[in-house]
Amino acid sequence: MPPGPPEGSEELAELVPELTPMFPNAAPFLARFLPHAAPSHQGLTQHFCDLHAFLKYLHEEGWFGYLHAVLGDQSAYVLVFEGRTVTAAAASATGEQALGELLSLYEQGAAISAYPLDAVLAHVLSGIGSRAWKFNLTEDFTGLHARPTGAIFYARGEIVATMPSTLPYEGAFPAPLRPQTLILPRSLAGWAHHQYTLTLRGRDALNAITSVHQSFRAQHGQPGLLFLQAINEKLSPAEYAMRSDVALHDLEPLVQDFLKSGCIREG
Structure with missing residues (x-):
């Protein structure tokens, strides 16, 4: 029998999964780096699903994943971490305003789908906001490193995944140690x-x-x-x-x- 490959000789690409972007052409940074996933809930509309009740259900389940609302050519994206909405993006808004945009689209008849994510990936993505920061890889860095050649997902200094989605410049989205819950804007709450x-x-x-x-x-x-x-x-x-x-x-x-x-x- 011919000898196998020497121990430790596997390529990085074989060890680290390359994620497929769900929305590869999206403009909002958060949407651009959301990985493909099979929906756990699809096509929810206000005619048969109370969105606040659904968010409460996700909270009680301690759910990890993201929500996507689409109405015509308008979209909003919300990341859910431990059942809490922690970051969001829409065409011209991020954070609380984008969360409000998702609710507004839903009230206008948008359909919402929910896509589950691994908890580690959800944590990595939780730091994506309206701007990228200078990348500084520390031994405990958790977050996304985006480059013109692709993105790298880091958890505690270790590469956990890559993705072909890019930014035109190099930058980082550090994840908070514990992502904070988004609160609805005053106009909605x-x-x-x-x-x-x-x-x-x-x-x-x-x-x-x-x-x-x-x-x-x-x-x-x-x-x-x-x-x-x-x-x-x-x-x-x-x-x-x-x-x-x-x-x-x-x-x-x-x-x-x-x-x-x-x-x-x-x-």
Whole structure:
């Protein structure tokens, strides 16, 4: 039997997978580097799927992947990490504004499809925004290195994948250590950006010796108390969601209930 190849002689291309871009001709940076994947959900429309309920489902599942909304020649792309929307891109927007664009397109009749991703790839992609930075490969670099000849996916300094998608210049999109959740822009979630003030009943709800506290705790539990305390500390729901890593759509019914029960008021 002829001897096999010497150990360690495999080519890099054989060891590292080359990903196929899903949207190779897309203009937004995020879309350009999204890898091809089979959809887990396809063609969702507002006629039979409440988008906020779907986002809540993804959050509860701790899902990794991306969403693509398309309406005519308009598209929006949102990356989901651990069930949280962490970065987004549309034709002329990134971040929160692009997330708002996806919701706006959906309300106008766009179809949305969801494509699952490996958690490591989702983390690498989470740093893609509106601009690339100077590339500096450190031993713990996680992110995307884009070049005119292709892109390299790094996780903790190691190459985990390549992709033929390019940028006209060399640059890097470092991934944050823990990607932050995007919050809807004020135009779509004004309630989340409002300041609320505790009423006397709300202050009683935080006072452990009152009967109001006991009933409040029985109804809302520790999460409700923590949120009410944050409101007392002058945090808006959007700021609290960012700091505590709570999904914004989980806070909206609490705000409505706090207002209805007289624990808080606007302003």
